Amino acid sequence: MVPPLYLFIVHLRIAFLGLLLTALWQFFPKTDARVAVPASDTPFVPASESIRHMAVEDGFEVQLVAAEPLVSAPVALSFDGKGRLWVVExxxxxxxxxGTGEERPSGKIVILEDSDKDGVADKRKVFLDSLVLPRAICFVGKGILVAEPPSLWYYxxxxxxxxxxxLVDGAYAKGGNVEHQPNGLYRALDNWIYNAKSDKRYRFVKxxxxxxxxxxxxxWGISQDDNGRLYYNHNSQNAIGDYFLPGFGSENTHQRNQVAGFNVNVVEDNRVYPAGPTPGVNRGYAKGTLDNQQRLVQFTAACGPLVYRGGLFGKEYDRNVFVAEPSANLIKRNVLTFNGYVTSGKQAYxxxxFLTSTDERFRPxxxxxxxxxALYVVDMYRGIIQHKTYLTTYLKGQIAKRGLTQPLTAGRIYRIVPKGxxxxVQPVTADVRFLASTNGWVRDFAQQKLVDAGKPVAALRPLLTSTSELQRIHAFRTLEGLxxxxxxxxxxxxxxxxxxxxxxxxGAVPSVLTKAAAPVLAKALDGLLVRRDTLSYPYIAFLSGKIAVFDAAAAxxxxxxxxxxxxxxxxVAAAVVSTLEDxxxxxxxxxxxxxxxxxRDLKSAVRxxxxxxxNHDPAVLARQYPKGAALFNTICQTCHGKDGNGVQSLAPPLNKSEWVTGDKNHLISIVLFGLxxxxxVNNHLYSAPEIAGDMPGIGYDPSLSDKDIAELLSYIRRSWQNNADRISPAEVSQVRKNLGKRDKAFTIKELTGQ
Incomplete structure (x- = not known):
């Protein structure tokens, strides 16, 4: 039996300790009460509990639409006219x-339905199964496009x-790994279907x-504003967009995808503000990647951009660009400003x-x-969100330390709505009345259904004088589509x-151009010059090339x-040059x-x-270095370009780069561990946002041998106008041995000592 006096002393000490901790607590920095999941403990939690880990902007709430076992590993979705969700798994x-099992046919397209209309899906139907890494769908006519690398299929x-x-395109996603292959299948206002990570567009005609x-x-991901201009991004860049409609400016390959007004960083601020520690990012070891609280500082996995056009949130949210950042478990909101054809933007806060989560498995x-x-969020809900090709030793350690691999059968879909x-979801049909909706999705879908029906609609042309500008625009584009x-x-x-x-x-001029129409349209465009309609000048320059096909003198x-x-x-200068290839x-x-x-632009194109x-013959090089050519197409070309001249906002040139043709050890080191x-490069300093801030290494991928990497580098050192000697497997092995257990990217200063 414990003496009463002893118990009294114990209780007194506990009480005193409690008072002391309470007093000390006043001097510690406070965090949001919702920050309940420390970095060292990332358990799998049910969807309803995961919502409790989220903090969304005041006045909004997150509602669950679907979760496992109804949906698994979702990456994309589309709504049909009944409001059902078609989800890509x-x-x-x-x-x-x-990356075990990546090549297995385990992917699916499923249909989720809310049969009792309570806002939560309760029925699942498998539309397609046995797919290998499917990534996008799009409704067209009486069927659906499905992107399953390397092909694009219509069912x-x-x-x-x-x-x-x-089969629509057998080379839709040829080359590139799973993170760097075309996706999106976005059916835009101009009736064409556009893609991210791609330079192709598609349309079903006659x-x-x-x-x-x-x-x-x-x-990953693509969207449009009410005018039909496209927006997209890269992993490290928040929001990129076009000043002009998407059907122009891509004809001249000598401009190398650098036409002024396209691929513009409309929001240059790439800072992010996670709710809690996010050490599980690929470059978490690098100085400046995480702050002193282990929170991600800049975008590293920006994706899924959405120009919100739902009409439910209020005018201040119209045409805001929302961006997902799965590595930091958040969704960012950006506000756009329009000045003629020039678009700029800034972060909303x-x-x-706009939304953060302390659940590390929340992966929007x-x-x-x-x-x-509403704004719908596709949450892949898993621990690993980085592909094996670029998975660093550091992140592998994070995954093992906190058990982030399992489970793999989860996935959630949420919607964000004004609180209360x-x-x-109302059915949408081929009815012109829907073209006046305040909801951009409804207008788009109604236009698509009208176009797919392929029948004249008497009520369309009178809408060209509608007092609703949005209805007028959609009626105009519907007539064009028909x-x-x-x-x-x-x-x-x-x-x-x-x-x-x-x-x-x-934008619609090319759709009506004929030999008879060309002089009439040229005269109308010249009238815009006479009236000094300065906003139209770049389009007039673009269209001169279209008109030249039918009337060279007028053009x-x-x-x-x-x-x-x-x-x-x-x-205007860039637009004119875009029409002058060769x-x-x-x-x-x-x-x-x-x-x-x-x-200036002409001289650049001439060079x-x-x-x-x-350039060297790529076919000859592919025969000489078959594995190297295949790896280049899979790993390198999506950022550095097929022509080796770099891709704007992504990566610098490899063609005639001193880093490619120079010191072998430098090149091997960069490719193994990144930069x-x-x-x-060639006396031009490339830095963000002109290129992404980081190049990931591939030396972490155990499936790539030293022989493979040597052949890849040999191929690059002989491609285009490069004339450097080959690299041997032994040279790759020696560099790897010299670098020992290195697990982080290099800087130029490290490599050169300058």
């Missing part, structure tokens, strides 16, 4: 740090079942699938985010507008006082007039104004054209 992605659908399979070259855009990878006006609301837009429709719209409507008219006059009207407009030198000789900006003519920070 990528079950093969990174089942462990080795006709009857009673929610695939009945016929047609019973046939057609494909055209467009600008190379982004990495200083030091905080895609964001969507929806028929109910439960918006209802092939019913006329030259008169366009010339009339070009006289509108609304720039947004005039822009649609300019030449337009081109000359627009250059005289705007000799110092960089967008004619840059002769056009340069014709220029009389040596101060005009087009001189690029001459350079391309001096971080600015790099000087």
């Amino acid at each position: 990528m079950n093969g992605y990174m089942n462990d740090t080795l 006709e659908v009857v009673n929610d079942k695939p009945v016929k399979k047609t 019973g046939k699938w057609i494909s055209e070259k467009t600008h190379f855009r982004g990495q 200083a030091g905080k985010e 990878v895609s964001l969507y507008d929806a028929p109910d006006g 609301t439960k918006p209802v 092939g019913l837009l006329t030259v008169t429709d366009i010339t009339s719209a070009l006289k509108s006082p609304s720039w947004s409507y005039r822009e649609q008219a300019l 030449a006059k337009l081109r000359s007039n627009v250059l005289k009207a705007a000799p110092q407009n960089r967008y 004619r840059e030198e002769s056009f340069l000789d014709e220029q009389t104004d040596s101060t005009a900006l087009i001189i 690029n054209a001459r350079s391309a003519r001096g 971080t920070g600015p790099v000087n």
Whole structure:
């Protein structure tokens, strides 16, 4: 029996200790009460509990739409006209740090339905299974496009079942690894289907699938604003977009995807503000990646950009760009500003985010507008979110330390709504009345259904004079999609006082161009110059190239007039050059104004054209280095470009780079462990945002042998205009041995000692 006096003393000590801790607590920094999951303890939690770990902007709430076992490893979704969710499940992605089973046909397309209309899905139906890493879908006509690398397929659908399979593009996602392959399948306002990580667009016309070259855009996810201009991003860059409509400026390969007004960093601030520690990022070991509280500082996995057009949040949220950051378990909000065709943006808040979570397994990878006006979030919900090709030793250690591999059968879909609301999904059909909706998803879907029906609709043309500008724009584009837009429709719209409507008219000119129409349209465009419609000048420059196909004289006059009207407009200069592939030198000789900006752009294109003519034959090199060519296409070309000349916002050139053709040990070291920070190539300093801040190494991937890496580097050192000698497996092995247990990227200073 314990003596009463002893118990009294124990209780007194406990009470005193409690008072002492309470007093000391006042001097410790406070954190949000929702920060309940320390970095060393990241348990799997049910979806309802995961919501409690989220903090969303005041006035909003997060509602669960679907969770495991109804959905597993979701990466993308689309709504059908009934409001059902068609979800892409990528079950093969990174089942462990080795990527075991990646090639197995475990992916699915499933249909989720809310049968009792309570806002939560309760029925699951498998539409397609046995897919290998599927990544995107898109409704068209009576079926659905499905991206399953390397191909793009079209499935006709009857009673929610695939009945016929047609190959649309056998090289849709040829090359690149799972994180660097085309995706998105975004059906835009101009009736074309666009993609991220791709320079192709698609359209179904008169019973046939057609494909055209467009600008190379982004990495994962793609969206549009109300005018049909596209937005995208890269892992380290928040929001990138185009100033002009997507059908222009990609014709001249000598401009190397660097046409002014496309691939613009519309939001240059890439700072992020996680709610809690996020040590489980690939470069967490690198100085500046994490702050002193172990929180990610800058975007490292930006994806799923969404220009919100749902109409439910209020005017201040219209055309805001929301961006997912799964590595930091958050969603960022950016506010755009429009000045003519120039778009700029800034983060909505200083030091905080629209949504954060302290559940490290919360992995928002895609964001969507929806028929109910809510913002939908696709949460892959897993520990590993980095592909094996670039998985650093540091992150492998984090994954092992905190048991982030299992489980793999989870996934959630949430919607974000104004607090206290439960918006209802209403069916959308091919009815012109939906074109006036305040919800952009509804307008888009109604337009698509009208176009897919392929039938004239008497009520469409009267809407070209609607008092609702959005309805007028969608009616205009629906007529274009049906092939019913006329030259008169366009010339009339070009006289509108609304720039947004005039822009649609300019964008639709190519759809009505014929030999007979070309002089009429050229005259109308010249009228814009006479009226000094400066916003239209870049489009006039772009369109001069389209008109030249039918009327060379009228096109030449337009081109000359627009250059005289705007000799110092960089967008006009770039637009003109985009129409002059293989004619840059002769056009340069014709220029009389040596101060005009087009001189600079022409000289650059001429240099690029001459350079391309001096390249080695890629077919010969592929036969000489088959494994090297295959690895380049899989790992390198998506960032450095097929032509080795780099990709804007991603990576610098490999062609004629001193880092490729110079010191072998430097090149091997960079490829094994990566490079971080600015790099000087051919006397030009490349740094963010011109390129991404980091190049990941591939030496962490156990599936790549020293022989493989040696052949890859030998291939690169002989490609394009590079003429360096080969690298042997022994040289790769020796560098690896010399570097020992190194597990972090190099800086240029480390490599050179300068």
